[in-house]
Amino acid sequence: MNSIALNSLARLMCFPPGKFVRVNSFLCPPSTRKLSLPIFPGNEHAIRSLCSSPSLDIPTLTELVSNQHYSELKARLRASRSNPAAVLRQMLDSGSDPELTLRYFKWSRDELKLSHTLELTFGLSHSLASAKKYSKMRSFLDEFVRVSDGNTVSSIFHSISNCGGGFCNGSIIVDMLVWAYAKNGKTQLGFEAFKRAGDYGYKLSIISCNPLMSNLAKDGAVGDLEFVYKEMIRRRIKINVVSFNTVISGLCQARKLNKACDVVDDMKACGVSPNVVTYNALIDGHCKSGGLSRMYKADAILKEMVDSKICPNEITYNILIDGYCKDENVAAANKVFEEMQRQGLKPTLVTYNSLINGLCNSGEISKAVSLQDQMSSSGLKPNIITYNVLIHGFGKNDMFKEAREMLDVIEKEGLVPNVITFNILVDACCNSGKIEEAFLIHASMASKGVLPDVSTYNSLITGLCREGKLDKAEKLFEEMKDNSLKPNVVTYNILIGSLCKKRESRKARRLLDRMVKIGLSPNHVTFDTLMDGYCLEGNLRAALKVRELMQKEGLRANIATFNVLIKGFCKQGKMEDANSLLNEMLQRGVVPNRTTYDIIREEMVEKGFVPDIDGHMYNVSG
DNA sequence: GTAGGGTTAG
Structure with missing residues (x-):
């Protein structure tokens, strides 16, 4: 009998902490982890007597677990008055097969409603790691992350x-823990664990x-994304093309295109070549950037991509088609659609959806419908x-009958209308003054298994406000x-706008x-709307105060803000102030748009000026 | 240990 076996025996007795067991005049605290009884003549007797007690020895225990004889296991545990948690500790310490320990862990947790300590949970993780039972370990930690809510990352570490x-096993455990947090959508905990791992x-x-x-x-x-990326480099974690692409697409989606380009430079410097995913993320980032020359830039990246011998795929073309459609250039989108097919790529569902959307938004409903037919006939x-x-397209073109009929088509095709479907319908009704019908649709939603959301209510409230029924709108609110x-x-x-x-x-x-x-943060629209309201009342001072408030909130005056204020000053005949606002916006690099000039022109015309062909003003009255 | 990146609707 070696010290491990002795250790096992003492543990199996499961003495409560604080009490000591006397074995041949040696006092041994049973809760000490590294307990080992010295072996010398005379000791064997005590050991034998421990073995013959009604307790559960490790071989019997593992055999019962292995054969899944759980009712007997339960009976034995009861008969031997063993503490099930201490038995688990014992299995770990005795070097039992970690898979059987895992099985016992789960059984005692589910059957005996035992909530095991973090120490046991990660003791088992370590044991699985030592035996290289990685897939078992992964699902064990995955489960742990899903059910454990009260544990802090700090106590886990x-x-x-x-x-x-x-x-080393600690590293593998922590790695799988972060993975499990990420997989289960517990991103903040994953991020915290990432930091603590450092x-x-x-x-x-x-x-x-x-x-x-x-x-x-x-x-x-x-x-946080940038932090993880930089830390990975600092900690010398080997980064691959997916890591770079993830960072690039994250930055592109956040409209930080310059930073995204820096990461592209980083990856090239690391000897990792950008691939089709990298380029797709960049092209999409430019398409959605809102800049005036966005599609020109997107096209330039496409050319760079082709020059680098990276072949555009369906997704590349889909991004471009959608980009041109949103740029209200369906003709260009169509050209890309044709080019895509010339390159031997089949348009996908997304391709058709984007193009149909583009056609609907440009009022070409019949073309949109025939494209849908073409799509269906292509399988x-x-x-x-x-x-x-399509419903949105119909609604925007006053084709309510067609829009409503689509609901039946959807169901006939075995599809389910979602909250967006209903919101489009409600919105369409509200925008064309069919407020009663909008409320009928709203009322029918629940019976179709779809609950109205904030957007549904926002449409209804807009509709009511537009009809001047502010009291009803507030009731709905x-x-x-x-x-x-x-x-x-x-x-x-x-x-706020309605008031x-x-x-x-x-x-x-x-x-x-x-x-x-x-706790809601007002946005640009909130402040601009309120400024517009004060301007309408001729209270320019109050309007300027709102602008100050907006700046305090960290929002800078944009083109919409300047237009609101310039209009306000023009309407009050304060052309000099309007002019200095115009100068200010130019100084701040805010480019005046059509609306800006329309506002000024309208006021000038009213004052008896007529614009010449270049837009310059000449006074004709004086 | 074997995971992870890019496109469409209000």
């Missing part, structure tokens, strides 16, 4: 580093870091997005809360204070 097992010196891998960065990118947490089944796009829906910034903006139109800017201002109080 404490257990991992303190429950024995090597440092403090402890545990080495992570792309297996956990890539999914973590992917989540951070999806959440729009670009600051592609429309999805709910296709139908939503209160009703939202009863349906556990929180009004958002848009809801407040609608109501402003009624020349109740002070009341609108109080609504702004209320939204701040409940």
Whole structure:
């Protein structure tokens, strides 16, 4: 009998902490982890007597678990008065097969409703890691992350580093832990664990870091994303093309194109070549950048891509087609559509959806419908997005009958209308003054298994406000809360706008204070709307005060802000002030748009000036 | 240990 076996025996007795067992005049605290009884003549007797007690020895225990004789295991545990948690500790210490220990862990947790300590959880993880049972370990930690809510990352790390097992295995455990957090959408915990791994010196891998960065990118947490990326480089974690692409796409989605380009330079410097995914992310970033020459730049990247011998794929073309459609250039989108097919690529469902959307938005409904036919005959089944796009198109073109009929088509095709489908319909009705019908659709939603969301209410409130039924709108605003829906910034903006139109800017201002109080951040539209309201009442001082407030919130005056203020000053005949605002915006690099000039021209014309062909003003009255 | 990146609707 060696010291491990002795250790096992003492543990199996499961004495409560603080009591000591007397074995041949040796006092041995049973809760000491590294307990070992010295073996010398006379000791064997005591050991034998321990073995013959009704307790559960390790071989019997592992055999019962191995054969899944759980009822007997339960009976034996009871008969021997063993503490099931201590038995688990014992299995770990005795070097039992970790898979059987894992089985016992789960059984005692589920059957005996035992909640095992972090120390045991990570002791088992270490044991699985030592036996290289990595897939078992992965699912074990995955499960742990899904069910454990109360544990802090700090206490988890404490257990991992303190429950024995090597440092290398610690790294693998932490890596899988971060991976599990990411996989289960617990991104913040994953991020915290990532940071703490650095403090402890545990080495992570792309297996956990890539999914973590992917989540951070999806959440729009670009600051944290950049932190992880830079830390990975600093900690010398080997980065691959997916890591770079994740960072690049995250930055592109956050409209940080310059930083995205820097990362492209980083990857080239690391000897990693950009691939089709890299280019797709960059092209999409430019398409959605909102800049005037965005499609020109997107096209330039496409050329660079081809020059680098990277072949554009379906997704590349889809991005470009959608980009041109959003740029209100369906003709260019069509050219890309044809080019795509010339290159031997088949248009996908996304291709058709984007093009149909482009056609609908440019009022070419019949072309959109025939493209949908073409799509169906090429063997592609429309999805709910296709139908939503068409319903939107019909609604915008006053084709309500067709829009409503689409609901039946959707169901006939075995598809399910979603909240967006209904919102499009409600919005279409509200925009054309069919407010009663909008409410009928709203009321029918629940029976179709779709619950209205904040957007549904925002459309209805807009509709009511437009008809001047502000009291009903406010009632609906209160009703939202009863349906556990929180009004958002848009809801407040609608109501603020409506109050402003009624020349109740002070009341609108109080609504702004209320939204701040409940933790909602006003956006540009909020401030611009309120400024517009004060301007309408001729209260330019109040309008300028709102601008100050906006700047305090970290929002800078943009083109919309300047247009509101310039209009306000023009209407009051304060052309000099309007002019200095125009100068200010130019100084700040805000480019005046058509609206800016229209506002000024309108005022000038009213004052008896006529514009010449170049837009210069000449006074004809004096 | 074997994971992870790019496109469409209000």
